[in-house]
Amino acid sequence: MSPATTIKKTSASRKHLKKFPVERADELLAPSRAAILDPQIVFGYLPMRVYQEIADIGCGPGYFTIPLAKYAFDGKIHAVDVQQEMLDKVQLGLDEARLTNGIMHLSKESKLPLDDDSIDGALLVNSLHEANNPGALLKETRRALRRGGWGAIIDWRKEDMEVGPPTDARLSRDDAVAAATEAGFKIISTYDMNHYEYVVLLSR
Numbered sequence: 001m002s003p004a005t006t007i008k009k010t011s012a013s014r015k016h017l018k019k020f021p022v023e024r025a026d027e028l029l030a031p032s033r034a035a036i037l038d039p040q041i042v043f044g045y046l047p048m049r050v051y052q053e054i055a056d057i058g059c060g061p062g063y064f065t066i067p068l069a070k071y072a073f074d075g076k077i078h079a080v081d082v083q084q085e086m087l088d089k090v091q092l093g094l095d096e097a098r099l100t101n102g103i104m105h106l107s108k109e110s111k112l113p114l115d116d117d118s119i120d121g122a123l124l125v126n127s128l129h130e131a132n133n134p135g136a137l138l139k140e141t142r143r144a145l146r147r148g149g150w151g152a153i154i155d156w157r158k159e160d161m162e163v164g165p166p167t168d169a170r171l172s173r174d175d176a177v178a179a180a181t182e183a184g185f186k187i188i189s190t191y192d193m194n195h196y197e198y199v200v201l202l203s204r
């Protein structure tokens with residue numbers, strides 16, 4: 001199957017999938033989550049710099065946004081989500097931490113509210129599988145990245161397991177790689193982030 005066919009099939013079957021509910025946002029912020037996915041460990045794998053502009057796409061309540069804003073103290077963090085209530089929680093977290101380098105963006109499903117060539121890096125953690133059209137979201141991500149910019153997809157392996165979304169709601173690593181390739185990204189590497197999630201590192 002060609003990558004384009006894969007994306008078409010994948011996106012056609014994803015529109016019924018639900019967004020992570022705001023009522024469960026605390027689960028995403030639970031400190032115990034670091035045992036599985038620790039932002040500081042993730043950052044060690046990314047070509048981040050303290051002065052960069054980085055987008056957290058599908059940021060949720062800010063589990064990654066706040067540490068990103070602390071790290072890139074000389075840059076900017078663009079928090080992007082389709083749910084305003086999630087962005088409100090991110091802003092609250094930034095205010096509590098007295099961080100002023102975060103910018104909130106309420107997104108439409110497949111059209112990012114970011115200018116062309118405006119960001120240095122993009123992180124998509126457990127959000128690509130919720131997108132109605134993962135290929136379109138990745139194309140938009142690439143459009144917003146400057147030449148040479150980096151991207152990282154972290155998402156659930158498409159396997160039955162005791163944690164995470166239902167298996168049929170997940171996006172396999174192969175589908176994520178196919179969608180990113182079709183969107184024009186170079187695939188730098190992919191590996192298991194932990195027992196549950198994969199990471200795909202991208203370059204524009």
Ligand SMILES: C[S@@+](CC[C@H](N)C(=O)[O-])C[C@H]1O[C@@H](n2cnc3c(N)ncnc32)[C@H](O)[C@@H]1O
Nearest residue numbers: 020028058059060063081082109125127130131
């Ligand atoms: C499971 S949460 C993960 C949040 C955060 N990245 C984390 O790891 O804690 C997925 C988030 O992606 C957002 N989302 C889903 N589809 C999206 C899209 N097309 N564009 C932007 N955000 C999206 C949802 O609203 C939700 O807040």
